[in-house]
Amino acid sequence: MAEGPVARVLIDSPLPQLDQLFDYRVPERLREFARPGMRVRAPLRTGGRIANGWLVELVDESDYGGRLSELEDVVGEVPLLTSDVWRLVRAAADRAAGNASDILRIAIPSRYVRVERSWLQANADAASVEAGALPDEAEIEGFEAGRVAAGIAAGERLALGADPRPVRLASGAWVGAWAVTLAQAARTVLAADRSSLLVVPDHRDQEQLEAALAEQVDPRRILRTDARQSGGDRYRSFLDATGEAARILVGNRSTVYAPAARLGLIALWDDGDPLHAEPLAPGVHARDAALIRQEQSGAALLFLGHTRSVEVARLVEVGWVHEVAPARQVRPRIVLTEQQDAPEPGSARIPSAAWRQAQEAVAQGPVLVQVARPGHTPMLVCDRCREPARCAACGGPLAVPSAGGQPQCSRCGTAATGWRCAVCEGTKLRAATVGATRTAEELGRAFPRARIILSDGERQVSKVGAEPALVIATRGAEPVADGGYRAVLLLDGDRMLLRESLRVAEDCLRWWSNAAALAAPRAPVFLVGVGGALGGAFATWRQTEWAATELATRQETRFPPAVRMASVVAASDRLAKAMEAVREAAPGIGVIGPAPADDGLERVIVRFEYAAGSRVAATLKAEAIRAATERRRPVAGRRPGRPPTLRVRLDDPELP
Template sequence: MTDLPVARVLVDSPLPQLDQLFDYRIPERLAHAALRGVRVRVPLRSGGRIAQGWIVELAERSEYRGELSEVDDVVSEVPALMPEVWRLARAAADRAAGNASDILRIAIPPRYVRAEKAWRSAESDPGPLPETPAPIDGYAPGRVQQGIAAGERMSLAADARPVRLDSGAWVGGWARTVAQAAAHALAHDRSTVVAVPDYRDQEQLESALAESVDPRRVVRTDARQTGPARYRAFLDATADAARVVIGNRSTVYAPAARLGLIVVVDDGDGLHSEPLAPGVHSRDAALIRQEQSEAALLFVAHSRSVEVQRLVELGWVHDVPLRRGGRPRVVLTEQQAAPESGGARIPSAAWREAQAAVAEGPVLVQVARPGHTPMLVCDRCREPARCSTCSGALVVPRAGGAAACVLCGTAATAWRCGVCDGTKLRAAVVGATRTAEELGRAFPRSRVVVSDGDRPLLRVRAEPQLVVATRGAEPIADGGYRAVLLLDGERMLLRESLRVAEDCLRWWSNAAALAAPGSPVFLVGVGGALGTALATWRQAAWAAEELETRRTLRFPPAVRMASVVSAHDRLAAALERTGAIDGVDVLGPTPIEEGLERAIVRFGYGAGAEVAQRLKGEAIRAATERRRPVAGRRPGRPPVVRVRMDDPDLP
């Protein structure tokens, strides 16, 4: 036991065995700087290494009976790890069978000394709080405001129409709704954290917030910012003033004084899924943080995700329908066997509407893929065309270009089909660039622009033009589009994924919401329940039916799934320990690469904590296992157990 001040430190390391608090003695020279939440350097007993970490707690004495090592140095005297962020990171990591330090690496940006010094020397003036925020439009009077004040969890159907702000800028109706909700929380001196899919949504939200919130109260964290700018914004969020923090998926971990509202916009978007370990979805992190902070939580989307639908049916999230607002006029068309000449795969009815609409303003054409011809097949047997050198897919990368391999770049000269010996190629998928070329010939007097991942557009003016955009890259148009054509629906549905129908409904709904009130939206080639859900604008009802189907099949989110990857013997031991839990069943294992196999563990939500704990225990056991080297042989690869809870890549 020691009577000296003790720092309990989380070491910044991906090793699972180090995911715990270690006690260090604070030397007198650092007593003034070693505060809770600061970055420190601490020694590790193995090899005399120095590692960085965070002081999570301070204590008068340690329960460790041996001699404590000293904190080596304090990296920064600014507490960057707030207590509420630590609680969130710890709980989210435990749920995902991961390390808290991995989450903190996502939540807290790297330190920049100059930015920190400038922030410490600057005088902070966050500006006044809103006095009388505008009512939140479109819902039952006072319903959303009362829910925010009561710390309620709500699912809001977004207003499906573009709106004009007082500044003259046009934004989606959802952006104004979120801005009004944030203003109500801020008026009570409570902070708001908003997570949106990408920077284009941030642009709209920031414009909407400017109507009712002082810009000094808005903190934007954006991956497009420079490192110093992002770190400075993070430090602003750690201050005691109530603010509105907006950003991408990592924003759910942002510090916020007196948090009163958490908003997740379009949670079904794949950009909300964190690719870095331990892979916690922003929706799950937001739910944990809401429960810890008792702040209100809003899920805002045009098309409700199946995960949120499950929470609504459980009564954990309350459904708040849209009582007053725009609803697109969606028209379902049957795919024509012979499209109108020059119509670029557009059926006759949609073709005529597009001709009339483009004379008045912008027309949006949504396509499945970027590029010119992103997929070629054999003209005789329709087998996908493969490179004779590396078996990569053959594509036409640009207009006027020749077919070549997407992997090695080898030109497809003297190509021959390996199935039927055919020698001719044909396009199986037409990309945005080729669609723009076809429309340019069909509409010779109209301007045609392309918006995709390589050439993203944020907005277009209210002038006659055809806007060809890949799914998710549609710019907002001033006044809304005069017509929207949703092409390649059948091709989008061909993707092999459990979520393909849900994703398509969301892509189409978001594009349809960009149409001007009363303007037609044509969904080409898709009917059935999915097309009907879009045409009637009843996405929540479709989500309920989809959830019931997944319950029958025991697919997520009716149950949870975890993927476990390891060598055969190690994997068998892990599955034996987790399989003993009630309600757990195992699919597999199947080989995935040399020496490694993958199994899928399926379990109910009630067993989640125990499954995560046991799988993490197996990962720690594998990481700490020591094997004797065999004389004359090189040491083999150390055993590994990779765990991904709620793996989004599972089919």
């Protein structure tokens, strides 16, 4: 047994076999500095290496019977890993069969020594408590009086429908009404001296929310925690969040892991946005992390959006989340139109009715035109059968990258010389989707006196004024207009639905709804080329009912989120062993595959019920550890082989 304090350390490593706490003796020279939550450096027995890690806890004794190694060093002067964040990270990693250290690299920013020292000298937390007074409680408008505030105080999980209109703040700035709703909710929590985590998809949403918050609370109580900050500023905000003062933290998906004193609210705006899905291993969605943290902390949880994700629809159906309907139903004026087979010259594929409305509206103020993709002609199809054109070399989509350019593969860049359709043997191509750049060119010729504003991934525009202008924006990149848009034209709806994905209809409904919410009151919103149940749900603003119907369909076909799925990639022999172990641990699971994957490996998809999630995740994690620690039998004259690969991803948004 070790004498003196023992540090339990999580090694910062992607190796699954190191995803556990290791015991180290704290030497006399470090006992004053070693505290839970500190970064540390610790020796590894293999090769005499020194590794970075996190001191999770200090105990008096170790269960290890041998002699413990000593900590090498303590890094920094401020504990960064709080106990509640550690519990969240550990639970989220276990649910996703991943490593806790991978999530910690996302949750905790890189250390900046100069920033840390200046923060300590200024005693920023004490100064903030004195300077930033707590506000009075505010009424959360748009819902039954006191219902949302009471739910927040009781720590409920609520799904709210956002008011689909722009509103003007006292400062003169225009923001979405949803931003005011979240700001009022955060103010209510701050009035009780508790903290809030407000998670939004991107910087456009964050700017609106910060503007709304600035009019509700003292700005010194607001902290940004997003990737657009410089490294030093982000680290300073994180240090401020570790203090005892109640704060409102605003940022993107990693904000859900931020430290917060006396957490009272976690809120996600538009949780169906793909930007809430974490691309880095182990790929925990911000919604799932928020649900775990809410259950651990007892804080309230709000899901707010113009549309409801199918995942939240499932949570409402099972009673885990409570639906709160708006006190008054407000919906934009939406008009469904049929795509003209032969558009008028210069009409930029806009139907006649919408064309006339655009001509009238642009004389009064800004008009929004939403298109599917950036670029010039980003999607080509066969002229005869309309099948999407694919590259003969890699199967990627063919496109024209710029005006006057030649068709080529969007994935590998191979020129489409001698292309032939695999379905009908046709040899001619035609544009299926016209990009934002070409649309701007066409509208510029059709409206020679109108100012053209282009907003896409390369040209980011957050706001436009009330002056007449044609704003051509790709989906999700629409700027907020002062006073709202005088007309909104949603083009390429049928082309958007061509994307091969289970979530394509859900995504399209969300894109259209968010764009329609930017329109001025009674301004027309035209959806071009889409009808049926999806178009009807959008036109009548019944996205909630559509999500419930979509959930029922997925329950019949056993697709997420009705069930959970995991993708497992490995060599065929290792894959067979892993599937045998999973079937033994969780009888009744479904296995789809195997199918070829990259590097000569194979992939299977495992389908299982939520109740079996912990067993499936634990078994797959054990198989990943077993694969990583195996050594192939040495062959004379060859270097030792690398351990077999086994990659696991649970709840992959790209599946099925």
